[in-house]
Amino acid sequence: MSFITRGFSGRGRDRDPRLPPGQTLVEDWPVLSAGPTPDIDPADWEFVVATENGRHTWNWDEMHALGVEDITVDIHCVTHWSKLEMAWRGVPLDKIFENVETSYDYVMAHSYGGYTTNVPLDELLDGQAWIAFEADGEPLTPEHGGPARLLVPHLYFWKSAKWVRGLVMMPSDDPGFWEQNGYNLHGDPWAEERYW
Amino acid sequence: MTHRPAAWHAATVRSVSRETASARRIEFEVPTWPGNDAGAHLDVRLTAPDGYQASRSYSIASSGDSRRVVLAVDEVPGGEVSPFLVHELQPGDQVEIHGPLGAYFVWTPGDERPVQLIAGGSGVVPLYAMAELHDREQDSTPFRLLYSVRTPDDRFFASELEQIAARGRLEASYVYTRAVPAGWHSAPGRVTRDALAAATWPVDRRPRIYVCGPTPFVETVADWLTELGHEPRAIRTERFGGG
Ligand SMILES: Cc1cc2nc3c(=O)[nH]c(=O)nc-3n(C[C@H](O)[C@H](O)[C@H](O)COP(=O)(O)OP(=O)(O)OC[C@H]3O[C@@H](n4cnc5c(N)ncnc54)[C@H](O)[C@@H]3O)c2cc1C
Numbered sequence: 335m336s337f338i339t340r341g342f343s344g345r346g347r348d349r350d351p352r353l354p355p356g357q358t359l360v361e362d363w364p365v366l367s368a369g370p371t372p373d374i375d376p377a378d379w380e381f382v383v384a385t386e387n388g389r390h391t392w393n394w395d396e397m398h399a400l401g402v403e404d405i406t407v408d409i410h411c412v413t414h415w416s417k418l419e420m421a422w423r424g425v426p427l428d429k430i431f432e433n434v435e436t437s438y439d440y441v442m443a444h445s446y447g448g449y450t451t452n453v454p455l456d457e458l459l460d461g462q463a464w465i466a467f468e469a470d471g472e473p474l475t476p477e478h479g480g481p482a483r484l485l486v487p488h489l490y491f492w493k494s495a496k497w498v499r500g501l502v503m504m505p506s507d508d509p510g511f512w513e514q515n516g517y518n519l520h521g522d523p524w525a526e527e528r529y530w
Numbered sequence: 531m532t533h534r535p536a537a538w539h540a541a542t543v544r545s546v547s548r549e550t551a552s553a554r555r556i557e558f559e560v561p562t563w564p565g566n567d568a569g570a571h572l573d574v575r576l577t578a579p580d581g582y583q584a585s586r587s588y589s590i591a592s593s594g595d596s597r598r599v600v601l602a603v604d605e606v607p608g609g610e611v612s613p614f615l616v617h618e619l620q621p622g623d624q625v626e627i628h629g630p631l632g633a634y635f636v637w638t639p640g641d642e643r644p645v646q647l648i649a650g651g652s653g654v655v656p657l658y659a660m661a662e663l664h665d666r667e668q669d670s671t672p673f674r675l676l677y678s679v680r681t682p683d684d685r686f687f688a689s690e691l692e693q694i695a696a697r698g699r700l701e702a703s704y705v706y707t708r709a710v711p712a713g714w715h716s717a718p719g720r721v722t723r724d725a726l727a728a729a730t731w732p733v734d735r736r737p738r739i740y741v742c743g744p745t746p747f748v749e750t751v752a753d754w755l756t757e758l759g760h761e762p763r764a765i766r767t768e769r770f771g772g773g
Contacts, residue, residue, distance in 0.1 A: 336583070337540070339625050341618045342576040344584050345610040356575070356585045358610070364771050365745045368634055370752035370762050414573070414585050447762055477749055515634040516536065529536040529631060 350418065352408055354523035357416040364415055365477050368511070372447045372497050376481045381465065382500035385436040392430075394481075397465060400429040405464065407487035409494070410523040424466030424485055427458045438503035442510055443484050446497040450510035452519065453486060453493055455503070462488060465498065490521040490528065534564040534630055541599065541627045543619055550684045553604040553652060554616045555591075560599050560627065568593035568663040569636035569656040569740065571768075572629030574601075576611065586611045589656035589742070589768070590630065591687070593663045599627070602686050604652035606772070635740065635768045639669040643738045643764075646731050647675040648751055650743025651684070653770055657742055658687045665699040674737075675702045676729045678721050678747065681709040703729045723754045733759040741765065744772040 353359060376394045383390045392400070402423055410416045441458060443451050457463070466485040467474060474480030479496030486493045492512045513519050518527040541558035549555045566572075570593075575585045592600040605616040619625070637645060637660040645664070647657040654677055664673050679685050685704070694700045705721045706714070731737035739760060741751050748769045755765050 336575075336577050336626065337624065338579055339576045340620075340623050342578050342584075342614055344576065344578045344582045349582070356573075356583070358584065365749070365769050367767060367769065369767055370756045370765050371749060372762065413587055477745075516632055529628075 352418055353416055354410055355526050356414055356528075357410055357523065358414055360415040360417060363417065363478065364411065364413065366411055366413055366492065367477070367496065368449065368515075369447060371476045373476055374446050374481055374497060379481055380499065381430075381482070383430060383434050383503075384500065385434060385503040386438060387435055390434055397425055397482075398467075400425045402467070403464065405485075407485070409487050409491050411491040412517060412521070412528050416523075421470055422464065422466050422485055423468040424464030424482075426461060427463045427465070428461065430465070431455075431459060436503045438505050440504040440507045442502045442504055442508065443493075443495040443498055444500045444502060445495050446499050449495065449497075449512070451493050451495050451512050452504070452507055452510045453489070454507060457489065458486065462486065466494075488522075490517070490523050492517055493521050533633075534566065536629055536631055537562075537564075538626055538628050539563055541625050543621050543623045543625075544598070545621055546619065549602050549686055550604075552616070552684070553602055553686060556601045556603065556615065556619065558599045558601070558625075558627070560597055563597050563599055564630070565595040566590050566593055566599075566630035567633070567636035567638060568659040569768075570630040570632045570659075571635075571656065572599070572627045572631055574611070574615070575626040575628065576614065577626070584611050585628075587631070589659070591655050591659050591662075593659045594666075602652065602655050604686075632768075635742070635766050637663070637738070637740065639664065639667045639671075641671060641738065644672045644731050644735050645674070646737040646739045647673065648726075648730070648739065648741045648743075649675065649677045649679075650747035650751075651679055652686060653741075653743025653747070653768070654679075654686045655742075656768060657740055658691065660740065661691065661694055661700050665694045665697065673700045674729075674731060675700055676705065676721070676726065677702065678705040678707060678743070680707050682706065682711050705729075721751070723757070726751065726754050727758055730755075736761075737764065739765045740768075742768040743770060745769040746772070
């Protein structure tokens, strides 16, 4: 139903084809959070994967020992900004799931501070997601989710849970905190799956 | 919260008026609008003749079942969308809006916990919507506002907030960062942790806290609130951007 707004010409004519619809390129790095920023010491950090069969845990050093990768990805926030070719470092979820047995297809990511977000397991494997510790060559700052956040760059960035502390396997795709509060269950930026 | 599905709507500008030296209030008529909770926001999408589009989020200053939707937009110099909305948009013009959005940064009457609103600059828009609804509905929850803004003339909804406060429906305190009125109790300057503690509900009142404004303001204030002992889950934030 789009129509022209009288007098509007806009700025960026040469639209980068890597930008999904409705997104604007930014140079800075905006912050989207629903509450205060938690302060987590890596010495206290622990990561848990809980399945119908039990729990697996890793501390900071054990997580790093799984093998940290350098990756370059584009990120897209539901509030209409994108950053292209960002350098990140993190452990691929494929490594984490190597020794995890589960028959459940869905994941609830849990964060320090109580936030949750849901993602199908098959969208986290095969080089699609990481537990990330660094961005642009620096340790992740708390406001950007440090010390560790989930990184799922092919979905809107609220799915890349800040301050992540664990994944709980689920038999069905239940909505997390963000999804219960208006954001889309899936969140594909190319399909503009922003809201309910 | 009332569940109102988000959808695209055609919005026609009914009126525009000066809000502050850098900001404008825009009132839209939206015949298909489902209404919105106090604190919700929407996306504005503008399309150029060649099909180029730009979208930005704006908080809604109005609430309830009305088909009238009020925004207040501050100009970010050099920005793509806000200078257009502040200077170019005229009554009769149409834009697309998508909403209402956000089911977390909202306040609904009937909750007994006292409410603390904390705003920086244009961040007062969704908080004004909450204070206005609270006043209109004659809700009995006590409301406080701490508003940090450059100068008295830069206050959004200045007279409306004064009237609500004069009716005893809101305790408002102001922090001026650039210039203060004659006889003001302190020199211009940013809010401090002590001033924040003094002007807001103490921890034992278990307030619900809404903080909104530029990202650095929200980060600083939300950190102090948790240091003062407020439960992190009682603090809801909305970050408008900026560095
Ligand atoms: C949920 C939400 C609600 C919002 N509600 C309101 C509102 O009620 N009123 C309002 O005036 N704005 C509001 N904003 C901000 C608004 O969405 C735009 O970011 C702002 O109008 C700037 O857009 P622009 O196109 O003019 O600037 P852009 O072209 O996007 O940006 C130009 C430059 O300004 C910087 N910048 C972007 N946003 C801001 C900002 N908010 N403050 C300072 N610098 C910035 C950018 O980093 C960039 O360098 C809201 C933002 C969010 C996320």
